[in-house]
Amino acid sequence: MVVSGGAANSEAYRPTRANKFTFGLWTVGNPGGDQFGSATRPRLDPNDSVRELAELGAYGVSLHDDDLVPFGTPSAERDEIVRRFKKTLDETGMVVAMATTNLFANPVFKDGAFTSNDRGVRRYALAKTMRAIDLGAELGAKTYVFWGGREGVEAMASKNPSDALDRFRETMDFLCEYAIDNKYGMRFAMEPKPNEPRGDTFLPTVGHALAFINSLAHSEMVGLNPETAHETMSGLSFYHGVSQTLWHKKLFHIDLNGQKIGRFDQDLRFGSEDQKDAFFLVKLLEESGYDGPRHFDAHAYRTENMEGVWDFAAGCMRTYMILKEKAKRFATDPDIQAALAASSVAELGKPTVGAYSAAVAAELKANPGDPAKLANRGYGNERLDQLVIELLMGVR
Secondary structure, eight states, X not given: OOOOSGGGGOGGGOOOGGGOEEEEHHHHTOOOOBTTBXXXXXXXXXXXXXXXXXXXXXXXXXXXXXXXXXXXXXXXXXXXXXXXXXXXXXXXXXXXXXXXXXXXXXXXXXXXXXXXXXXXXXXXXXXXXXXXXXXXXXXXXXXXXXXXXXXXXXXXXXXXXXXXXXXXXXXXXXXXXXXXXTTOOOEEEEEOOSSSSSSEESSOXXXXXXXXXXXXXXXXXXXXXXBHHHHHHTTOXXXXXXHHHHHTTOBOOOEEOBOOTTSSOOOBOTTSSOHHHHHHXXXXXXXXXXXXXXXXXXXXXXXXXXXXXXXXXXXXXXXXXXXXXXXXXXXXXXHHHHHHHHTTTGGGGSOSSOSOOHHHHHHHHHOOOOHHHHHHOOOOHHHHHHHHHHHHTTXX
């Protein structure tokens, strides 16, 4: 496990189940292969992943159907795999906090799953997803995530985007009814991503997905699972994206990792890039009342052996805990609080005019304020931002 000297060894940074840290089986189980090279470490048995993560203080795991039950496994063997996995969960006290379907790896989904031009593929994808939802329900998952990894195009002429969105909506409406009919008590969460593995993906950002959800028959049970890397790939602030998701009351799950702007989907250790955005994200989650899992969708560097994989997992949780402690200091630091006041941060939370009335409109037009005087003020953002940087650099 990653450790260092001095105050950094504080017990305040040691995770417990109460922190609700979760990892995908595909994260610590990533064997280190990429499109240019083969695996650098062995695949992990899902049961071993659960045991190791429990030792590190994690709360639970998430999984694709194929992470636990390999594609094409006969039903009797499938039931035995699930039985063993449930036994491991019981022994460790770990939970399955989220489940999803692998609709991107098998060649059948090369043109998409829910938005494939082939109706037969779309029907197969629906059937696979229903079986995967059954598996998630059997394991106790209350959140089901939909990432449209292959739902997109390279050739613009190959799909009508409006038709694709019609098929996506048809599918989500159908699956909502399926979960309701089976009394699973699940909420669905859509996961936006701008590109990769497709050149252009449908529902590429938080904003696109939020607008789409409003068109669904059961929009109340569908929210978002935003991911650090996916918003950052677009050059957007993940903190702002999550803030808007919370504003819409649609943050049903969240994927945390690290990412450099403009790169391929890196899925780096949480907090390893852009610590400022990561800090404000942690601060937001801790202060907003969000009570869901803090889920790490990342993997260790390809350079690592299995010891490095567990350093990676411990590092994700440790960094979150450090940033959580920094957020508490932010709230009590007198210089930061004075700088916030000088920047009028709290004033933005107050109504500008309140509800409309003709009298208020007339008064506002008659007394709009002095633009020269208003333009002359400074907002102190340089000092405020410098104080945040000093807090993160450990000198406050």
